[in-house]
Amino acid sequence: MAERGVIELDNVSHSYGGGELLSNISLTLAPGAFHFLTGPSGAGKTTFLKICYAELVPTAGAVRLFGADVRGMDRDQIARTRRRIGVVHQDCRFLDHLPVIDNIALPLLTAGQDPDDERNNIDELLGWVGLRARADALPPELSGGERQRAALARAVIMAPDVILADEPTGNIDWEMSLRILQLLVELNRMGKTILIATHDLNLIRAAKAQVAARVLRIKDRQLNLAGADL
Numbered sequence: 253m254a255e256r257g258v259i260e261l262d263n264v265s266h267s268y269g270g271g272e273l274l275s276n277i278s279l280t281l282a283p284g285a286f287h288f289l290t291g292p293s294g295a296g297k298t299t300f301l302k303i304c305y306a307e308l309v310p311t312a313g314a315v316r317l318f319g320a321d322v323r324g325m326d327r328d329q330i331a332r333t334r335r336r337i338g339v340v341h342q343d344c345r346f347l348d349h350l351p352v353i354d355n356i357a358l359p360l361l362t363a364g365q366d367p368d369d370e371r372n373n374i375d376e377l378l379g380w381v382g383l384r385a386r387a388d389a390l391p392p393e394l395s396g397g398e399r400q401r402a403a404l405a406r407a408v409i410m411a412p413d414v415i416l417a418d419e420p421t422g423n424i425d426w427e428m429s430l431r432i433l434q435l436l437v438e439l440n441r442m443g444k445t446i447l448i449a450t451h452d453l454n455l456i457r458a459a460k461a462q463v464a465a466r467v468l469r470i471k472d473r474q475l476n477l478a479g480a481d482l
C-alpha cells in the first residue's frame with residue numbers, strides 16, 4: 253500500500269491527567285516535507301513530538317507511522333518503526349562517560365549492529381557535522397553548538413526517513429544556528445521529512461528562504477498552520 257503520510261495524526265488529544273493539553277489534532281506529514289512547530293512555552297510542542305515518534309501514546313485518537321497504526325504494533329514493530337525516525341532531543345541526552353563517537357554510534361548498538369562495521373559511515377557523519385576533531389571528547393567538554401551537531405549525527409546514524417528536532421538551536425549563537433539549519437536543509441534535500449520545534453522566528457525565516465517550509469503552531473490546545481507572514 254502506498255504511504256500517504258510518513259506521520260499521520262487523526263483526532264489526537266492528550267492529557268497528562270489534568271486538563272487537556274492537545275485537543276483533536278489531525279495532521280499528515282507528507283514524505284519529504286519540511287515543517288516547523290512553534291507555540292508558546294508549555295503549549296505542548298515536546299509532547300506533540302513524543303506522540304509523533306511513539307514515545308507517548310495519546311489519550312485519544314490514532315497515530316499512524318509509515319501507514320501503520322501504532323496501537324496495533326508490538327514492541328518489536330515499534331522499535332523498528334522508531335529507527336526510521338531520528339530524534340534530536342531538547343536536552344541532547346548523551347551518556348557523559350562515553351566519547352562523542354560512541355554516543356553517536358549508540359543507536360547502532362541498540363539495533364544489534366556492529367558499530368565497527370559502520371566506522372566509515374560514522375567518520376563520514378562526524379565530518380559532515382564538523383566534529384571529526386572532537387570524536388574522542390566527552391559530552392561535558394562540548395560547546396552548545398557541538399552538542400547539537402553531535403545529537404544531529406546520532407539522530408541520522410540509522411539513516412532515518414524522518415528527523416524530529418526539539419529546539420535544535422536553543423542556547424546557541426546565530427552563526428551556529430544557521431549551520432545546524434543548513435544540515436537539516438541538506439537532509440531535506442536528500443528526501444528526509446523534517447519537523448523542527450522552535451521558538452526562533454529568525455530561524456524559520458532563514459529556512460523559508462531556502463526550502464518550502466510550512467509552519468505549524470500549537471496554541472490553546474489546537475494545531476494550526478501559521479500565516480504566511482512568518
Ligand SMILES: Nc1ncnc2c1ncn2[C@@H]1O[C@H](COP(=O)(O)OP(=O)(O)OP(=O)(O)O)[C@@H](O)[C@H]1O
Pocket residue numbers: 268273291292293294295296297298299300
Ligand atoms: N510527563 C509529564 N507529566 C505531566 N505533565 C507534563 C509531562 N510532560 C510535560 N508536561 C506538562 O505539559 C505541558 C506541555 O509541556 P511540553 O514540554 O510538551 O511543552 P513545550 O511547548 O514543549 O514547552 P517548551 O517550549 O517550554 O519546551 C507543560 O505544562 C508540562 O509541564
